[in-house]
Amino acid sequence: MKIVKQINTKKGMKVNELVKEMSLSNVFGAGRLAKSVDIVENMIKDKECKVFFGLAGAMVPGGMKNIIIDMLENKWIDVFVTTGANLTHDLIEALGMHHYQGSSDADDKKLHKIGIDRIYDSFMPNKAYEKLEDFFSKNFEKISKEKDIKSFLWKLGSLTPKNSILNACYKNKIPIFCPAIADSGIGLILWGHLAKGKKTDVNAFDDLKEMIDIAWTAKKTGVFYIGGGVPKNYIQQAMQLSKGASYGVQITMDRPEHGGSSGANLKEGVSWGKMDEKGHFVDLICDATIALPIIHAALKDRV
Amino acid sequence: MKIVKQINTKKGMKVNELVKEMSLSNVFGAGRLAKSVDIVENMIKDKECKVFFGLAGAMVPGGMKNIIIDMLENKWIDVFVTTGANLTHDLIEALGMHHYQGSSDADDKKLHKIGIDRIYDSFMPNKAYEKLEDFFSKNFEKISKEKDIKSFLWKLGSLTPKNSILNACYKNKIPIFCPAIADSGIGLILWGHLAKGKKTDVNAFDDLKEMIDIAWTAKKTGVFYIGGGVPKNYIQQAMQLSKGASYGVQITMDRPEHGGSSGANLKEGVSWGKMDEKGHFVDLICDATIALPIIHAALKDRV
Amino acid sequence: MKIVKQINTKKGMKVNELVKEMSLSNVFGAGRLAKSVDIVENMIKDKECKVFFGLAGAMVPGGMKNIIIDMLENKWIDVFVTTGANLTHDLIEALGMHHYQGSSDADDKKLHKIGIDRIYDSFMPNKAYEKLEDFFSKNFEKISKEKDIKSFLWKLGSLTPKNSILNACYKNKIPIFCPAIADSGIGLILWGHLAKGKKTDVNAFDDLKEMIDIAWTAKKTGVFYIGGGVPKNYIQQAMQLSKGASYGVQITMDRPEHGGSSGANLKEGVSWGKMDEKGHFVDLICDATIALPIIHAALKDRV
């Protein structure tokens, strides 16, 4: 048995040095954070491994956009799955709008009157929808002919200014999946066009083929989840048709006891064959806006 | 100010009597549970109100199926939104398979060997997928021609034996939405057919029209959420185009501080115009398998 | 393997009937709630078993007082351990003051100005301290001579009007332990007297003897925890000198991953010898103001 080394810090300490201290302590949340860095490092460095990244939660209003883009640009991610909300917030910022520092105690009635939408303690001007509407009005013909959701999103990425998640996926040819794309501000804007009698050709099931083919043919797979929801579950079900993930990290504040997929411990996936029983997995219970920057900063020193 | 009445119980006490005691105490979780019953009662009894019900979490393996069906059969629900997983588990039971009482401490490696998929402490035989495959092989032609997800699910419901959520929605003409249907066992089975070159006509966006039309034209709306994820968010975004929900109950174990939609308090929706600032809302922090049966049993005495 | 029976409710359903339905479903939170009722029933009915009850959390402002008193009066509890706060709130109500239904969104600055102390959404008039001060001024001589905390609390109970937890313990000769009694409104009032130069004879360690003797000599033991903190931990450490608890139920919203005693799963106690490896234990993740009234109402039909 190894001793729990008491963690030491020092003046001028680097993030990666602190993570290594946590690795020597190796218990509780600190230990899990250190393991998360190690496992993500390994899945990125393993050349046989396809990395599936699932991103849920309001991560653009939460300040995580550049970190995601950096991971995409560096090809740390092979398959990107997210929510429609994240792509909407990404597109909003790409179109020149911003999210603002607010307060969770704000008076929601007043915010409504002045056109501010609250996302916990982050604010978004409701005007963002006008920008979105302009963008889609201008581009509807180009994107509505795409036949599946992935192609639709890549097309969107091709039309989106740089420094966005959508554009980074498109440019780097990283498949981006978002099964519930209709459930988003993007969906809402499209609805406005459908309501006027326009049509899209986007099929609900078709990009399943590509998603599962990648999992099916990969020599090895790794999964990295920020939050749960559809992004996690959609990757997990693809893993059922892989050899079982060799690496897995999930960062969540949800808990397992009430039985939902979002809070389920990764090792549960071993029973389904989603996870390889010899794989390396860690469930990190932490706010992602704390954990992800630490993991990312440590990896900058390692990869 | 009203006194916190200390709760009394008695021999032979009815669920609704206990909820009324909780209503007189009116603080902490007990108070919120009692308010949940009142608000759901009011949204059901209000004839001008369309009730939108969002169901996430593994609620069929969790024993909630009959309660959901009863709510649908009694027309307590006007619009039903759920995850693909819930519909898959529902279909599996409709096809004669079962979920089993297991253990969260089970050895997942052993379970994998004997073909048991674990959902926390509920077990599902992996054979369920064979039954699903038979069903879809027999019915693929019938369902693949549907043009949108809602029609696809109603068609599925028309082919599904009684005593299922899918069939109850179909029979009672309750619109059922599931934007992320590709993210489910149903999606996985369809993939098998797509992989062989078959096609479906199901559009990813088209049923947004019906969903939002119902919200848009309703005199009043009420929302009732079991868990978060896409079901909650998809209803919330429709509310943005309603007059703002007059009633709202959400049951979740998630928390708001990390900024995700699933844990966001309902009153946050006031800033977006999703919730009417004069509406009645409660966030109940509870395992749904505890709270929902209590709410349902109390409502059986009231509605 | 047993099937997860889908839960049914009905008009006029009794609490105990609903709990039995949950017992047949036997998964997720509902299953754990049903197991909690069974295990508490068994520890009460087992004549060889001493029941140790640990009560943390603001359970008097939360409306649980009468249920606790009923459990004490019915001798369902052999040893009672709680926080100073619960005894302070109990004493405040015994002296004729009340807690009030408030709101967690209240303006704390305004509350401070009008002398209202907030406990989440329960309010207490700050005047309560004057009543406490009167009571202790009148009785200081009587209670300050007690030599240990348990005797101090029984003496307090002897001076306290009926319908209080303190009096119920005294009257029924149920040992009441509260190691951190100085950490409470009672402590604060005593401080006023100490500051004037008065003294008490109350020893910090002496009633450990009685507490541990009960555990040490008991043929069998059961533990029932509402919340964690000192009440749970103080009983757990006594269990280390028992034969290991045969029964255990804990109701908490805390979680285990960060390593604290409050959220630790009961089975962890097996490694310490606090729990008998053949015992029956359940960790119920629920707000106690929801779970305890249900358990209590069901037990009224069973015991």
Next chain:
Amino acid sequence: MKIVKQINTKKGMKVNELVKEMSLSNVFGAGRLAKSVDIVENMIKDKECKVFFGLAGAMVPGGMKNIIIDMLENKWIDVFVTTGANLTHDLIEALGMHHYQGSSDADDKKLHKIGIDRIYDSFMPNKAYEKLEDFFSKNFEKISKEKDIKSFLWKLGSLTPKNSILNACYKNKIPIFCPAIADSGIGLILWGHLAKGKKTDVNAFDDLKEMIDIAWTAKKTGVFYIGGGVPKNYIQQAMQLSKGASYGVQITMDRPEHGGSSGANLKEGVSWGKMDEKGHFVDLICDATIALPIIHAALKDRV
């Protein structure tokens, strides 16, 4: 309104640099972590401010001991309040024993057989109690004559080898309070002596005077809580007799809705007068073994 700056990381990034990025994002958990660093920095640097530090949770088995000692040695803390468990684990390590890296999935029955006590995924050899027993046998006469808990703990600290929390408090004359000291391994060992007829002179209430005098006479106060329980509550009640804390940081995984003191948001204390309505407070929802090392490392660059 300030923009939510998207967080950037870089190779070789220092902890304090990352915290500053989080400060510019300033939302969700990252924003709260950055605020925590700022507020603790301010309370330490404010020469008029007495800093009360409350430490709950198994922080020595969790690897936080050296950080705590460093804070004490640097006089960042004026009053230290903790649990008996933390002091027991501290003493155990001071006596040459260790905690070990274990697993939360370990077989507790086997651990019991080989004399290993589990604290989530940290292990402690049960032999630690023998070392404790030796220590107290040798020193019982010296410590049992102390009249109050603080004096008892300082005496213990005077007898304890360097590199311990107890010794750092003693050496630096930092008052150390632990109202529930009987609830701990130290209490358990003392019980062995009491059971043989020995006595201590330690009064349960007497050090309340010193604790509250410090709060009462301080020009300004700041509170810093790791976890809740008695350490937080005991400081909070002292704050009721201060001018109201000007600074407050709490790090917890507990939540407020069930009404307990541990999860209560700091601003609730404004209603009680425990917190100054003009003070600066933050509730950080995070595993302390993640947050505390980050805060500490950032402060090493700032203070």
